[in-house]
Amino acid sequence: GESVGLHLPTLSVQEGDNSIINCAYSNSASDYFIWYKQESGKGPQFIIDIRSNMDKRQGQRVTVLLNKTVKHLSLQIAATQPGDSAVYFCAENRWNSGYALNFGKGTSLLVTP
């Protein structure tokens, strides 16, 4: 079925290393993608977004890459810090469905000292 999904449920990295979290989508109408961070007991926190007219977008310590050919996006976190430990969700929005965000299942990122 149509879905937004994550390749790995958990990711453990050492402090200072770079982290890469992957996400696949299946709907060709998806053209707006957002990464959210969710800490325990809190709501999703916006990290970065990208539209389908771009392949790459950078923020502070984060980069999102979008490969429309294989319907894949990734979130790269540079110099991962303990405060980055959280669950990361990708979400997508479709041009023919203006309102709903469709979330993936989430990847739990654990940063070890």
Place this chain on the structure above:
Amino acid sequence: EPEVTQTPSHQVTQMGQEVILRCVPISNHLYFYWYRQILGQKVEFLVSFYNNEISEKSEIFDDQFSVERPDGSNFTLKIRSTKLEDSAMYFCASSEKVRETQYFGPGTRLLVL
């Protein structure tokens, strides 16, 4: 920094009772949303609201759910007759424009006994 707020943070209710979850969206935002997250699962879209009417709803948003903007600042989700399976975190979100970044509140944890 403006943020979405939600009350209460926790709500415990008996099956069959009505609950009202409250949200104050970011003040200049025009689009409002409700999502839910069952424990350990992904965030699911319920409904979006614009210009005092529902703009989109999911299959989850059946006749027992309703939304309202009773005044210029609050946005509510009412569940008329709660069921055990309604137990979840409910998140309110808002955005300035359609298909722009949706900012989430901290959530209300609803437990139906």
